[in-house]
Amino acid sequence: MQYFTNNLFADAETPYEDARYVIFGVPYDGTTSFAAGTRHGPDAIRKVSYNFEQYLPEYQYSLSEAEIHDLGNLEVPSLPEDVVDAVFEITAEIAADGKIPVLLGGEHSITLGAYRAFRSECFVVCDAHLDLRDEFGNTPYNHACITRRVSEAGAKEIFIIGARSGTEEEFAFAQNLNLYSADYVRERGITDILKEIVEKINGRSVYLSIDADAIDCCLTPGLGTPEPFGITPFDVRDVIRTIGPLAEAFDYMEVCPIDAGQTAAVAAKLVREFIAGHRIKNQG
Numbered sequence: 001m002q003y004f005t006n007n008l009f010a011d012a013e014t015p016y017e018d019a020r021y022v023i024f025g026v027p028y029d030g031t032t033s034f035a036a037g038t039r040h041g042p043d044a045i046r047k048v049s050y051n052f053e054q055y056l057p058e059y060q061y062s063l064s065e066a067e068i069h070d071l072g073n074l075e076v077p078s079l080p081e082d083v084v085d086a087v088f089e090i091t092a093e094i095a096a097d098g099k100i101p102v103l104l105g106g107e108h109s110i111t112l113g114a115y116r117a118f119r120s121e122c123f124v125v126c127d128a129h130l131d132l133r134d135e136f137g138n139t140p141y142n143h144a145c146i147t148r149r150v151s152e153a154g155a156k157e158i159f160i161i162g163a164r165s166g167t168e169e170e171f172a173f174a175q176n177l178n179l180y181s182a183d184y185v186r187e188r189g190i191t192d193i194l195k196e197i198v199e200k201i202n203g204r205s206v207y208l209s210i211d212a213d214a215i216d217c218c219l220t221p222g223l224g225t226p227e228p229f230g231i232t233p234f235d236v237r238d239v240i241r242t243i244g245p246l247a248e249a250f251d252y253m254e255v256c257p258i259d260a261g262q263t264a265a266v267a268a269k270l271v272r273e274f275i276a277g278h279r280i281k282n283q284g
Contacts, residue, residue, distance in 0.1 A: 009104075009271070010049035011063045012070035019069035021275050022099045024090065026106040028076040028083050029256075031142040035224045041212075041255035042073055042104040044222075044264035045271065052269065059276050066279045069099075080109050080141035087113025091249070100278065102271060105253030107143040107224070111209050112150060114249055119154035120207035123147070124197065124243050126214035126236055128182075128227035130166030132173045143254075148173070156204070159197050161185065161239060162214035162231040182216075182230050190235045194242040201246060208247040210236060210270065212254045212263055222263030224256040233266050237273055244274045245281035 009023050016022065025042025032038065054062045074090065076083050087103070091114040094101045103114050108131065115123065125131075125147060132151075136142040140149065151158055159178040162185060166174070178200065180193050215233055217226035244250065255267045 008070040008072070009046045009068065010052065011054055011066070012068040013064070014067045014069050016069045016071070018067060019099055020067040020279065021102055022069050022071060022094045023102045023104065024071040025073040025104040026076060026083070026087055026110045027073050028105075028110060029107045029224065030078060030083070031080050031109055031137055031139060032107060032224050033137060033142070033144060035256060035258065037256040037258050038105060038107050038224050038254050040257050041106055041264070041267075044257035044261070045104050045252070045255055045267045046070070048261060048265045049268040049272070051265065052272065056272065056276050059280055061276050061280060063272055063276060066275050068275060080139055083110060084113040084116075084141055088116045091117035095249070101249050102275065103251035103253075104271070105251065105255065108146045108211050108253045109141050109143040111146050111251055111253060112141070112153065114251060115150050115207050116153055118205065118207055118248055120248060121156045121204040122159065122201050122206045123150050123155040123157075123209070124159045124161070124206060124239070125209040125211065126161045126231070126239055127163055127211040128165055128213040128230055129211070129225065130160065130163050130170040130174055132166065132170040151177075157200065159200075161193070162235070164229060165227050185231050185235060190231070190238045194238060198242065198246070205248055206243060206246045208240070208243050208250050210240070210252045212252070212267060215266065220259070220263040220266050222256050222259035224254060233270075237270060240270055240273050241277050244277050247278070250274050
């Protein structure tokens with residue numbers, strides 16, 4: 001683990017050998033296409049994590065019992081494909097040790113490396129953008145291409161929740177996927193949608209990825225690519241509470257701490273939600 005510097009998430013005090021959940025940050029925004037700054041996301045999430053009590057009343061559970069270790073931040077290379085490779089290597093090591101990786105971003109391109117370590121049959125992502133471009137900014141590893149790359153890396157079924165932005169070509173590609181736009185979530189309700197997704201997953205392996213910009217930018221404005229008319233923090237919390245316990249890996253990406261701290265606070269709270277919910281429903 002010599003590639004990491006130390007900066008701990010609150011309650012992540014379990015030694016690596018004994019941990020069930022392993023957090024690490026990837027402070028990279030090398031392919032950012034609008035506002036830079038997501039490289040500061042992991043540390044912003046960690047900092048605000050100390051604002052919250054250990055006890056989660058909705059679970060009647062203390063996060064200090066969850067056996068969490070925080071490796072700190074990966075020392076990232078410059079090229080996006082090299083970052084993906086580095087993330088793959090450490091995620092594969094964590095998985096081989098029988099632990100659940102929790103990634104903090106950083107831009108969304110990072111997810112590909114972690115996904116490749118599992119090649120889960122199902123990929124569930126909350127995102128304002130389809131991210132189905134074949135390439136952008138002269139690289140197929142751009143953050144605008146992540147879901148396209150995951151589809152090529154082995155995902156049998158992809159579920160996109162909250163999307164409201166993409167090219168005509170991306171929306172055509174998405175017709176072969178499970179797309180639940182932000183408007184559709186508002187009209188139908190997240191509970192009914194999640195019930196449908198769980199039925200479609202039907203016991204298959206799952207990777208869960210959250211892009212912070214899935215949430216309406218008027219609610220959490222610390223984003224590199226803000227989009228209005230999005231889903232709510234409650235919607236994303238419901239996704240994590242429902243899909244999180246099924247997931248073999250989790251990430252929270254694209255927090256750009258240029259606001260008053262709202263976006264990082266929501267992220268930290270939802271990371272806690274994932275760990276607590278997953279631990280309670282996967283005891284043993």
